[in-house]
Amino acid sequence: MSKQQLISIVAPAYNEEEVLPEFVKRTTAVLESMSDYDYEIVLVNDGSKDRTLEVIKQLKLSFPKITLVNLSRNFGKEIAMTAGLAESKGDALIVIDTDLQDPPELIPELVAKWQEGFDMVYAKRKTREGESWLKKATAAAFYKFMQNIGSTPIPPNVGDFRLISRRVTDALLQLPEKHRFMKGLFAWVGYPQTEVLYDRDARFAGDTKWNYWKLWNFALEGLTSFTIAPLKIASYIGLATALSAFLYGLFILVKALIWGDDVQGFPTIMISMLFLGGVQLLVLGVIGEYLGRAFNEVKQRPLYFIESVDEARCEKQVEHVENEALGESSKSKPEERAA
Ligand code: UDP
Numbered sequence: 001m002s003k004q005q006l007i008s009i010v011a012p013a014y015n016e017e018e019v020l021p022e023f024v025k026r027t028t029a030v031l032e033s034m035s036d037y038d039y040e041i042v043l044v045n046d047g048s049k050d051r052t053l054e055v056i057k058q059l060k061l062s063f064p065k066i067t068l069v070n071l072s073r074n075f076g077k078e079i080a081m082t083a084g085l086a087e088s089k090g091d092a093l094i095v096i097d098t099d100l101q102d103p104p105e106l107i108p109e110l111v112a113k114w115q116e117g118f119d120m121v122y123a124k125r126k127t128r129e130g131e132s133w134l135k136k137a138t139a140a141a142f143y144k145f146m147q148n149i150g151s152t153p154i155p156p157n158v159g160d161f162r163l164i165s166r167r168v169t170d171a172l173l174q175l176p177e178k179h180r181f182m183k184g185l186f187a188w189v190g191y192p193q194t195e196v197l198y199d200r201d202a203r204f205a206g207d208t209k210w211n212y213w214k215l216w217n218f219a220l221e222g223l224t225s226f227t228i229a230p231l232k233i234a235s236y237i238g239l240a241t242a243l244s245a246f247l248y249g250l251f252i253l254v255k256a257l258i259w260g261d262d263v264q265g266f267p268t269i270m271i272s273m274l275f276l277g278g279v280q281l282l283v284l285g286v287i288g289e290y291l292g293r294a295f296n297e298v299k300q301r302p303l304y305f306i307e308s309v310d311e312a313r314c315e316k317q318v319e320h321v322e323n324e325a326l327g328e329s330s331k332s333k334p335e336e337r338a339a
């Protein structure tokens, strides 16, 4: 091996003063034991309100392989992670929480899978300790829903803890959208992926930054950035309602024409009301369809990423390769040789 490969640990931290020293200690111990690789620990301070920044600066004195990325304010974990990915230089990057819920001891296993050729190795939770049954149940429901309705299947029970290769990182950073639901984006970029199972520990110290309101918004974010299904459902409900309104209107009209109008004005009022309501819902549905398309365009995602191309060997190239085999300099271009 000519040059040691670099592993970047990307860890967002928001009010984690109590855990950071232990996190850095445990992570460094694991990385030091992997003598084939060089490493950096990129800690992103996401506008913490406690002494997180000072703690990181202090840690940097004894652990020089720490890179500190200090954000100007609290942007939330998704953005903090993106900032960390953008600042990392590694050949492989490992996204991990600083609260030690993701055991750093799993890193060698993730790296081993990467060496087998996988571009993304996500850590899948076998158990979720220290989490209420309500959180477990809502998480399960969310994954189930996304699995069924979303066009990008998001693997269940997988957090952000994972290894991604350099090319996946570059792909992710090409996604310009502002609403960054990372779990979905990770799944969206594709490339060969595999999983490693682990037990999720309880938080080492401090409190979770999530509450149900935030989780609900997070779920909405995932739903709205990865599927226009709700919009589609709305337009079909509109279509169905409009259709039945028209039919009912027709029925009242025919009834009034045949048997007369017992309640004065009732058919006129009903018909105009149903007609207007139906037309409105139908038009809303049409707007919804266009809105969905505009929404997808506005995200400006790249159309695709290429995993590999196995090129056709046309004559010129074959000749070139043969010449190379005969010992001609591979650097000389065909034109130069012709001259
Ligand atoms: N985090 C962050 N910015 C935030 C909230 C959280 O960078 O606004 C970090 C936090 O420091 C931790 C990780 O994201 O490293 C996960 O947060 P938390 O443990 O609160 O979430 P949970 O594990 O309960 O899902």
Ligand code: MG
Residues within 6 Å of the ligand: 097, 099, 101, 203, 208
């Ligand atoms: Mg946590």
